[in-house]
Amino acid sequence: MDNMLDMYLFETNSLLEQLDELLIEAEKAGDLTVDDVNEIFRVMHTIKGSSAMMEFSSLMQIAHHIEDLFFYIRQNGLDSLNITHKGTLFNLMFRSTDMLRAEVSKVENNEPLSDNVDNLTQEINSFLKIISEEETPKNTEATIAKSSEPKKSEQPKKVSAPATQTADLDKIRMELAECPDDNASFFLRLFFDEGCGMENLRAFMLISALKESGLEFNHYPADIETNSKTCATIIEKGFYLTFESSKDAESAISQVSNLNNIQSYELIENVRVKNATADEIKTPTAPVHENAVTSTPAASTGHQTPNKQNLISVNLAKLDNLVAIVGEIVITESMVTSSPDIQNLKNMDSFLKATRQLRKLTDDLQDIVMSLRMVPVSGVFQKMNRIVRDMKQKLQKDVRLTIVGENTEVDKSIVDSIGDPIMHIVRNSMDHGIEDSVQERIAAGKNPQGEITLSATHTTNEVIIAIKDDGHGVDPAGVLAKAKKNGILTKPENEYTQKEILALLLAPGFSTNEVVTEYSGRGVGMDVVKKNVEAVGGTVTVTSELGKGMCTTLKIPLTMAIVDGMEIAVGKSVFTIPIANIRQSFKVKSEDVIYDTEGNEIIKCMNQFYPIIRIHTLYNIDSKITNIEDGILVWVESGDKSYCLFVDDLLGEQQVVVKPLPVYLNSFNIKNSGICGCTILGDGNISIILDVLNLYAAAHNQY
CATH class of the missing domain: 1.20.120.160 (HPT domain)
Structure with missing residues (x-):
């Protein structure tokens, strides 16, 4: 089941x-x-x-x-x-x-x-x-069609003759204005409940159900599907089904007896066929039908074309297991090729050649397995058509939805996670973004019909989804005023940049609606977007130009199972930073470092000042490299956070298989400590994968 x-x-x-x-x-x-x-x-x-x-x-x-x-x-x-x-x-x-x-x-x-x-x-x-x-x-x-389903307390009345009736074909011919099947051995006559309506429709539904069960029969009137006048015939004279065998007739009766809206039915045996069959038994001169019956399947078997099926459905859990196994193969292959026991062997040429081929095959296998999980975002995008359609009617706004790049593919688990965020943003654009009246748009020199554009594009290791509207955009002064009223400002108003003001739209409890509506005003929505997107390793950014519209951009990794990472060393520990989050790495001199009013280290990069976070200090790791000149700074960025990590050394770039942290570690609040998972290195050791966004918050709270 x-x-x-x-x-x-x-x-x-x-x-x-x-x-x-x-x-x-x-x-x-x-x-x-x-x-x-x-x-x-x-x-x-x-x-x-x-x-x-x-x-x-x-x-x-x-x-x-x-x-x-x-x-x-x-x-x-x-x-x-x-x-x-x-x-x-x-x-x-x-x-x-x-x-x-x-x-x-x-x-x-x-x-x-x-x-x-x-x-x-x-x-x-x-x-x-x-x-x-x-x-x-x-x-x-x-x-007129009345309700075709009786109430639970009512049972449809089923009446059948106590025994099989017998009747001559001529009598039935007189009842029907057409010639029924002369070779039929049995006639099943049905009457529908009085006043049920649409009798020809109900007769058609009946024969469809019987044919689905594999029964072969004819029916009279024959044109019920195209002739509504047959209703009167069925009401007056009944609906006939003809069968060649008693077995088929009994099978039909067993199904008819369980149907609703059947007032009565009776089985009638054709006298002529009955008598003719008896005569044939005495003097068998009729043509033998066995050959025709047996030749039909033989012919069909010989010429039957196999059905081509290019698509199959696979349980996602099975794909998850396959990805996990391939990940283990990749790790094991790396452990074998980097084993210290092999490094001491001589004449390594043939071995190295084999390992290169093995690496190529495992990489290909990994790519194929990951591609099996990739599905187009069209399923999520198309659902937005319905959101726009319903809101158009309720808000009385004329808006069209334009979809671009719907065939862009992303990991199945990520596609399932971004449905709600995109829905919230589209609703936000419909409710807040697009002007309330056509006159307002015309006065602003715009097309009377508003437009929301939903687009998806690929980069090397992530997909960028943009939801853009051509509405009135965001008023920075209004956002600041509302944020101040809601008590979510963390510094003086005059210190907020345009980017920081727009980021307030994603803050919990923020809403520019004064009145709670069906779609917005409760302060829930855009913060949910930020939370859900970050949960799959993505980021959300908002841009807007007053009077021109607003654009919300989601940057989401193609998959969470495999990450291109940079291995870094801190003391005796090894960490992995996703390459997508790294902007630059460099060495600095002590005089380049400045301090803020609270004594925190800051470095200047590209004419901007960024805080320095020392990993050995954050995680209490013993390290001999504590002088800023001896280590390396890695400039990282995620979402609206950009800062520099101080590490001992860079060990090199490597594609790693992400392993989730054990469940029992959840009680230690690991994820809020800047750690999002781990991976197994080629030598069998474990490397912690850093969550660049949460790591900044963890360091900020500690300091």
């Missing part, structure tokens, strides 16, 4: 994402196409079937009613909907997909599903009633 549930959740979430994208694009175009209608019908039919199989009643009911609605639209064409209908349909579909997604989320979190979804299903039925009445006012009774 776990495997089935995983597959169900994967399939349903994928279908709902496809549906959201389809609806957003269709709404932008102002209309649905025939292909759109067929696709929505197919998606809902799939969700209905799989939800029924998993016994998720609420999901099944919602999907079933939407399927009914789109069956009617398929049957009557898009011309049956006017502009008002289409607008209502889009809103109804977005609410329905939201409800379906909420129910799926409950399944994922092992929460009980909703017991009652009648409000939504009745809304769907009411809409179907409106469009069907306007389309065929003379035949209202045959087209």
Whole structure:
């Protein structure tokens, strides 16, 4: 069941994402196409079937009613909907997909599903009633769709004949205005509940369910999918299914007996076929069918083309294990090639050649394994279309979302982590950034329609995601005033630079909204963005020009599993600093160092002054190198923090596999001490990986 549930959740979430994208694009175009209608019908039919199989009643009911609605639209064409209908349909579909997604989320979190979804299903039925009445006012009774699901206290009435009826084909021909299958041995006649409505639709749903179970049969009337007039025939004379064997007929009855809205059914045996079969047993002159039956699979087997499948779904936990194993292989390979026992051997040429080839293969293996975890950011980006669409309607703002670089790939775990931060920023741009009225934009010489641009680009080892709007930008004076009012300023107002003022937007408890709305004003949002992005090793920066707009940039590592690092020595300890955080390393003289009012060391670089942090002092490490001239300064930067680390020596650059710290160390507040993980070196020793951003905070608190 776990495997089935995983597959169900994967399939349903994928279908709902496809549906959201389809609806957003269709709404932008102002209309649905025939292909759109067929696709929505197919998606809902799939969700209905799989939800029924998993016994998720609420999901099944919602999907079933939407399927009914789109069956009617398929049957009557898009011309049956006017502009008002289409607008209502889009809103109804977005609410329905939201409800379906909420129910799926409950399944994922092992929460009980909703017991009652009648409000939504009745809304769907009411809409179907409106469009069907306007389309065929003379035949209202045959087209009005009432709720197809009985209340729990009501059980649908099932009535079948006590024994198989027998009837001649001519009698059935007289009941139907068409010629049924002469070779059918059994007829199953059904009547739907009186007044249930849309009988032809219900008949179509019935035959779809039976065909999915593998049964072969014909049905009469035959044109139920395209002819709404068949409703009257089904109401008056019933709906017929024909079978060639009693086994198929019994199988159909077992399914029909469990369906809702079936008032009665009876099984009728064809007298002519029964008598003809008896005669054939006495004098077998009829053609033998066995050859035809056996030749069909043989022919199909000979010419069957295998299905090509280029994509497979893999559990993320399995990929995590694979990455871990490859990391161990890389470490072991490094330990073998740098073993001191090998260094004393002579005639090392062949060995060195083999180790170079081994290094190449392990690097290739590592790259391939990491690429398996890489997924495009398009999934996260496309979800923002829905955020913009909903806020456009509620805020009455005309805004378009432009997406650039949606095929940029990032590690799966990081993609999952950046969804919420991007959503917060997009909401912030919609609520705070874009002007409230078209007149305000026109007065500022801008396009009446606002624009939010969501872009992603690659650099060597990180992805840069930018969320930019062309709104009114940020007023520095207003930000300072609000920050002062909220008590989050740490120094006098006149000492804040433009960069520092914009950084206040990311501070906890900061909000420029005076009134709490559905989307903002609670002081929660941008600080969550900063926290979540930094949790995956990224940084957030904000730039803005008053009157022109605002841009929030996220710099995120492509993966957290492997880091290009610089090994540094402090005493007998070895640390690793991510190369991405290093700007420069250099030696200085004692006279180059100056001191602030509190006696802390400062060094001047590129006409700017930066504090010096001594690692041996911070971590109480015994080191013989304490003179500033004997060691090396490493200029590092992360987020809005830039400073210099004093270390004994640089040991060299190396690609390292990041290992998480043991759980029991969490009680020692290790992460707030400037340590984000560790790695195993080629000689088997452990190197601590430094978190440049938190290390500055740790040193600042200590000093």
